[in-house]
Amino acid sequence: MTAMAYEVKLDQFEGPLDLLLHLVHKNEMDIQDIRIATITAQYLEHLAMMKARNMDVASEFLVMAATLLYLKSRTLLPPSRAELEDEEGQDPEEELKARLLEYQRYKEGAQQLEEYPRLFRDVFPRPPLEPEAEERGAGVLDAQINISVYDLVHALDKVLRPKSDPKVHRVEAGAISITQGVHMLLRHLRGKERVSFQRCFSAATTRLEVVVQFMALLELARLQLLEVQQHTRGGMIYLYPAQSLRKGRYTDIEHMIDVEDYADL
Amino acid sequence: MQISDLKARVEAVLFSSDTALSMAKLEQILEVDTQQLRVALQQLQHECHQEGRGVVLQEVAGGFQLRTRPEYAPWVMQLRRTRHMNLSRAATETLAIIAYRQPVTRAEIEGLRGVDSGGIVRTLLEKNLARVAGKKDAPGRPLMYATSAGFLEIFGLNSLEDLPTLRDLKTDELDFTHEVELEMDFESEKRE
Numbered sequence: 001m002t003a004m005a006y007e008v009k010l011d012q013f014e015g016p017l018d019l020l021l022h023l024v025h026k027n028e029m030d031i032q033d034i035r036i037a038t039i040t041a042q043y044l045e046h047l048a049m050m051k052a053r054n055m056d057v058a059s060e061f062l063v064m065a066a067t068l069l070y071l072k073s074r075t076l077l078p079p080s081r082a083e084l085e086d087e088e089g090q091d092p093e094e095e096l097k098a099r100l101l102e103y104q105r106y107k108e109g110a111q112q113l114e115e116y117p118r119l120f121r122d123v124f125p126r127p128p129l130e131p132e133a134e135e136r137g138a139g140v141l142d143a144q145i146n147i148s149v150y151d152l153v154h155a156l157d158k159v160l161r162p163k164s165d166p167k168v169h170r171v172e173a174g175a176i177s178i179t180q181g182v183h184m185l186l187r188h189l190r191g192k193e194r195v196s197f198q199r200c201f202s203a204a205t206t207r208l209e210v211v212v213q214f215m216a217l218l219e220l221a222r223l224q225l226l227e228v229q230q231h232t233r234g235g236m237i238y239l240y241p242a243q244s245l246r247k248g249r250y251t252d253i254e255h256m257i258d259v260e261d262y263a264d265l
Numbered sequence: 266m267q268i269s270d271l272k273a274r275v276e277a278v279l280f281s282s283d284t285a286l287s288m289a290k291l292e293q294i295l296e297v298d299t300q301q302l303r304v305a306l307q308q309l310q311h312e313c314h315q316e317g318r319g320v321v322l323q324e325v326a327g328g329f330q331l332r333t334r335p336e337y338a339p340w341v342m343q344l345r346r347t348r349h350m351n352l353s354r355a356a357t358e359t360l361a362i363i364a365y366r367q368p369v370t371r372a373e374i375e376g377l378r379g380v381d382s383g384g385i386v387r388t389l390l391e392k393n394l395a396r397v398a399g400k401k402d403a404p405g406r407p408l409m410y411a412t413s414a415g416f417l418e419i420f421g422l423n424s425l426e427d428l429p430t431l432r433d434l435k436t437d438e439l440d441f442t443h444e445v446e447l448e449m450d451f452e453s454e455k456r457e
Contacts, residue, residue, distance in 0.1 A: 014355045015380030060380050099379070105431050106377060110354070110361035112429045119419045122335035123323075124345065128283045 016064030017103040019046060024100070031100050036075060036093070040068040067096065151230065155237050156214050159201045176209060181216030184209070189226075189241040197228075197237035220245075271297060271305040276331075285328030285418070326417035327424070350392060350419065359385045360394055364416070364428060368398040368409035386410060394419065 013019040023042050024031055047065060050057050071093050117123045188200045200217070204210045217239070220226040227240040274295055279286060286294075292302055306329060310322040313331075320331045333341050352360065359382055362374050374382045389395040390410075398411035412425070422428065 014358060015378055017379035058380065064379070099377075102377060103379070106362050106365065107358060109365055109429070109431045110358040113361050113364070113420065114352075114357050116420045116422075116429075117335040118350070119332075119421065120345075120350065122338045123332040123421060124338070124341045125285075125330050125332050126280070126283045127345070 015058075016061045017100060018107075019043065019061070020064065021100060021104055021107070031097055031104070034093075034097065034100075036068065036071050040072045043068055067092070071096065152218075152228070152237070155197050156210070159198065159204075159214075160207060160210055176212045178212060178216050178219060181209075181212035182220065184213050185216050185220065186245065189239065189245055192241065194238045194240045197239060200239060268301070268305055268308065271295065271301060272309050275302070275305050276309055279322065279329060279331045282330075285325050285330035287328045291329070323421055324423040325421055326414045332421070353385075355382075356385050356388060360389055360412070360416070363389070363395050363410050364412050364425070365431060367411035367425075368401075369411075370401050370403075370407040370409050372407060374410075 013022065020039065020043065023039050023046075024034060027035070027038060027042075029035060029039075044065060047057055047061055050061075074093070119125070184203065185200060188195050188203070201210050201213060204213055217226065217228075221228055225242045225245050227242070228237060229240060230237045275291065278291065278294055288299065288302065291306075292299060295302065297305075306322070312318075313321045318334075319337055320333055323330055323332050325332075358378065359374060362377050363369055363386075366373065366377075371383060371386055374386065386395065390397070393413055393415035395410050395416065396413040398409045400406040401409050416422075417424070
């Protein structure tokens with residue numbers, strides 16, 4: 001037996017079918033005319049090699065080993081009656097060949113896919129110019145996409161993520177009211193036609209501030225002092241303050257906010 | 266409008282865009298009808314391919330985009346810091362199965378590959394190459410997977426029909442009409 005003749009990098013096999021296919025090609029066999037005895041012997045040697053190198057042999061490899069041994073035994077022994085009844089015409093050897101052929105097809109498909117010119121590897125488009133230009137096709141607005149509250153929550157999640165509280169030392173967190181949140185938000189909005197969702201939270205330093213400010217945002221939207229728009233799916237979310245806000249007339253907002261609702265915060 | 270003029274406009278707009286632009290979008294921007302636009306795009310595409318230029322006009326995921334030619338990747342790469350998406354052999358294999366068999370369940374993928382593929386499928390979902398395409402009407406209602414628009418964009422395909430055809434098995438080799446039965450037992454039971 002050419003025991004180590006087919007030594008290959010062990011980790012290169014994606015599974016039992018991959019190994020089997022490799023052995024078939026190695027022995028220059030046709031899948032249709034597999035010599036089960038030869039393949040089984042080599043397959044088991046390979047498993048032994050994997051074990052000898054303290055590699056975990058995945059259970060799938062063992063299942064295949066059992067299948068191969070079973071097929072080999074079938075070639076040696078006449079089938080029992082129970083087996084004949086069991087199989088109902090389905091030859092397990094044909095089944096294995098079919099699986100191998102099918103696997104080979106997709107492997108070839110994967111190779112073809114691998115060779116395709118791939119974006120950012122072989123071909124390149126124009127990169128986005130600046131973060132703000134993330135809004136696709138700036139200037140020409142798509143038909144507006146209605147965004148749900150989940151999109152807002154998702155965007156909030158993005159803002160929250162980098163703001164995990166620093167762990168250096170603990171300082172008693174001062175409570176912030178929604179009203180304060182509104183004021184923080186207004187500072188960003190004043191005099192501007194629109195502000196990106198991200199930018200609104202740039203000054204917030206703790207999770208609590210972000211949360212409060214987000215609630216303030218929802219509150220202002222509820223009062224229709226603020227419009228929230230997203231122009232493309234997955235694009236930037238923008239806040240458009242109402243006329244009165246833009247001009248800085250917001251002294252009476254505090255009265256409109258239902259602070260009671262958030263007393264527990 | 267002169268077609269050469271329109272062609273130049275199309276080129277300018279495509280050049281300035283960082284995403285593929287659909288026919289509808291181009292029509293809207295350029296205020297022309299489909300027929301004119303199509304002619305302009307065809308001519309532009311033709312020119313890009315003819316004159317040994319650095320960029321080609323490619324149809325990807327239902328839109329048009331100017332992309333650099335693959336042979337100039339080494340030079341373009343020096344300018345860019347983006348890491349391209351690395352796909353392991355296992356991932357490409359799984360992606361190929363999803364692409365050709367979609368919608369396909371994880372069990373079907375694993376049946377074809379002969380190994381556990383849950384982690385790889387998750388990676389493909391995270392990389393936005395695959396997406397969940399509903400649930401299969403079978404025991405356990407398993408999720409079905411399909412390729413995403415991102416897949417078309419990354420591989421420069423306009424639609425799934427542009428996928429290279431898999432090598433056909435010789436008809437005398439095997440009857441592949443019952444291939445599904447070989448992968449999933451419960452399916453064959455259902456059919457009988």
